[in-house]
């Protein structure tokens with residue numbers, strides 16, 4: 310018998326029982342890291358916090374926050390995880406690392422039990438997005454040191470899908486294999502989903518609709534919850550495209566369900582997600598208020614994160630979802646990163662807004678970059694955009710005018726437009742890096 314839920318009991322648990330489960334798991338993981346990891350012991354001691362201080366729900370706020378900087382203690386014995394490791398080194402069965410786009414890469418160990426936990430998280434996500442044993446799922450993913458879709462692969466097997474590892478094949482060969490095998494689903498970043506559609510048209514002289522794809526799972530970038538990007542992907546492939554957000558240090562903690570709550574369900578049986586004010590550590594409970602996402606992974610052994618400050622920004626939704634899950638929803642998913650939400654010419658600016666505008670113009674099928682730099686004392690913001698080769702002369706001028714006006718309306722900023730040749734900007738298979746704030750040192 311199939312149901313809508315992977316785990317009907319946990320996914321529909323009434324809120325009081327869910328809180329009780331979370332609190333017990335929180336106590337267990339706080340005890341665990343304090344006993345096993347010199348890093349956590351140091352941090353807790355420095356803050357004057359003892360695991361025994363955790364007596365009621367509100368006390369969770371007393372547990373010190375973990376930041377990316379805390380992982381700098383890695384690279385020492387037990388090598389290479391150092392003071393973050395909570396199990397004997399011999400118990401570690403797999404290594405992954407973060408991409409290091411926001412600093413030094415973090416080394417992430419997992420035990421075999423952790424790996425089963427990863428698969429369980431992903432099984433929950435896949436099932437909620439209508440992946441079923443009848444699906445043949447293609448993974449156009451490089452199978453490397455980044456965790457990305459590794460757990461998605463094993464979870465596909467766990468729920469009974471047939472999985473096709475795309476491995477080292479190039480984009481064109483991947484697409485040919487997908488067509489040959491009549492695959493029904495795939496997973497990729499929004500940038501790659503669009504890039505694959507572009508390759509179908511330019512290299513294979515075909516229409517992506519001919520591939521017969523029934524569902525696409527996106528991860529790694531916010532695009533699948535940006536309405537114009539979502540629409541463009543869905544129109545290209547002729548099927549629903551749904552979002553998932555996870556992180557190497559945290560696990561696979563959220564998903565968009567088939568009922569489309571317009572945001573992400575938190576897997577609350579396995580994670581505690583808190584939102585803290587952008588400029589302080591005060592807890593946000595009201596819907597609609599943007600805050601930093603702080604996550605605890607309850608059930609991981611080798612290197613769990615307790616109150617990890619992801620520096621990603623989101624807000625709680627005030628609506629519950631009609632799918633019947635009692636798990637809370639983050640409105641519109643992840644809005645961006647604290648360090649990307651910045652002031653330009655004194656106006657609060659989030660790069661995600663630019664993507665929303667650019668993707669709402671069907672004429673612009675290519676890539677773009679945003680560059681913020683200083684011109685004397687003034688901020689200057691520039692959009693480097695690949696131009697459609699078939700639109701020229703007056704028509705192109707008119708199109709650019711409409712784009713700039715739309716950007717001004719959405720961001721209250723005057724952009725300078727730099728026309729780029731189609732195909733001249735980098736294509737990213739994993740995380741796209743489109744925002745360049747040259748005012749900050751060390752940022753390209």
Ligand SMILES: [Zn+2]
Pocket residue numbers: 566567568569570574630631632633634
């Ligand atoms: Zn739902």
